[in-house]
Amino acid sequence: MAKDFTSRKENYSQWYNELVIRADLAENSAVRGCMVIKPYGYAIWEKMQANLDKMFKDTGHQNAYFPLFIPKSFFNREAAHVEGFAKECAVVTHYRLKNSEDGKDIVVDEDAKLEEELIVRPTSETIIWDTYKDWIQSYRDLPLLINQWANVVRWEMRTRLFLRTAEFLWQEGHTAHATREEAIEETEKILNIYADFAEKWMAIPVLRGLKSPNERFAGAVETYCIEALMQDGKALQAGTSHFLGQNFAKAFDVKFLSKENKLEYVWATSWGVSTRLIGALIMAHSDDNGLVLPPKLAPIQVVIVPIYRKTEQLEEITKKVLPVKEALEKRGISVKYDDRDTHKPGWKFSEYEFKGVPVRLAIGPRDLENGTIEVARRDTLEKEILNMTDIDLKVANLLDSIQAKLYQKALAFRDEKTFKVDHWEDFKKQLEEGGFVLAHWDGTEDTEQKIKEETKATIRTIPIDGKQEDGKCVYSGKPSKQRVVFARAY
């Protein structure tokens, strides 16, 4: 087996980076902090996109598109919002270039200075609410349920492929409602869509809960999140859904006339997931042989590799393979028949293992004689020789069981790495080792901040369905009603 790249256990970050490169998902671009998503990586994103998009549309949302540039003044309108994003904005100040005096270079034309700078969107609340102002007059215009697929820019100091890049792809939903209750219901509905997607499609178990005030989205009243645990014991925020109250409605003056003919501010939500989900997918399941993809999101679900010496043998194999490919495709399974003669079978085996293809079928002269085929599953690397009869059914069942097993494995891992801790020394020690640490917290920002300074851990989430129990804050000893989840995070 080819293991000429860093092991998970030696250096998790390096393993992750090499894996992304070797699986041909993405690479660093020449532009600082930005990433090139390669066709195979993008194919995974497209699958995620298609499924999420359907889930949004099934719940009454529509897609639209808003500008990349936001006038600087829009940012000033919501105080918390501008404060939250000000430090990481790319700013457009000019609109023209010219030849330098010596003609050897292109320089910014100082005469082409914009009267008002434009911010490259780090998120679109401001431009969207400025637009909604004109779209909403009456309760009949509500609810307004809109999503956009877009790219955003956040000028991060330090970046990591998929997990944190200066530019990233995402979807952001922005909705307007007549009542507070309806907006909260929407926020929770979306959170559940995200959680379902993570668990049923990505095979990653997630915690659903609220963010503490410290970690709340800039401008939100309440931030809901789904939180996943990676194989190195660090947490990853996989999606957020915000109840914005009337903050943006007030900042952008978005009012409607109610049935009772009263002028009221609308209630808002916003929510998003990004290409970071691909990072989560990689870190949750992969091993030292490469990527492991859940069948439901794998661009190639089954690969067929022929083993042959002469071209006549290949022809015979192809005759056997094509009906199998067709039968699998009829079941909605994506199949690649790799009959390239430029690479040997062993090379192909390794290649598809790196790429995380869930099931590999290999067929050679021996199988032709016996009417068999070799079936290998990526998650366990087990191989078995099966009779060709009903092979499409067998493979379809195998894909289902791989999907289920990946989730179970990730869930078992998370349970094993979740700890209840009551004493400060144990708390520090456990965070050092990783995992979700359930502890009591006195509810103050001050305590949260001090814990962060001393342990590098943050409150990942306050579980929605968390058990109520009396306890004492692990840091301050003050009373607490519920355990919250601490972890070091990406």
Place this chain on the structure above:
RNA sequence: CGGGGUAUAGCGCAGUCCGGUUAGCGCACCUGCUUUGGGAGCAGGGGGUCGUAAGUUCGAAUCUUACUACCCCGACCA
């Protein structure tokens, strides 16, 4: 922005301390033959302004200075 490091072929590196033929190795690439059930072997071949600029020198990848870019550790990270 602080602290450390690196820059030599598409990728990964050696050579730099102590200047001296035509700058070398692995992978990848091209050609041919043999191979093909877990990353094939042999033979031949192509590819380099040694990050940029200036300086020292008979002579610079190697020494000096400045600059630039990238990486790691912090800070930052809704």
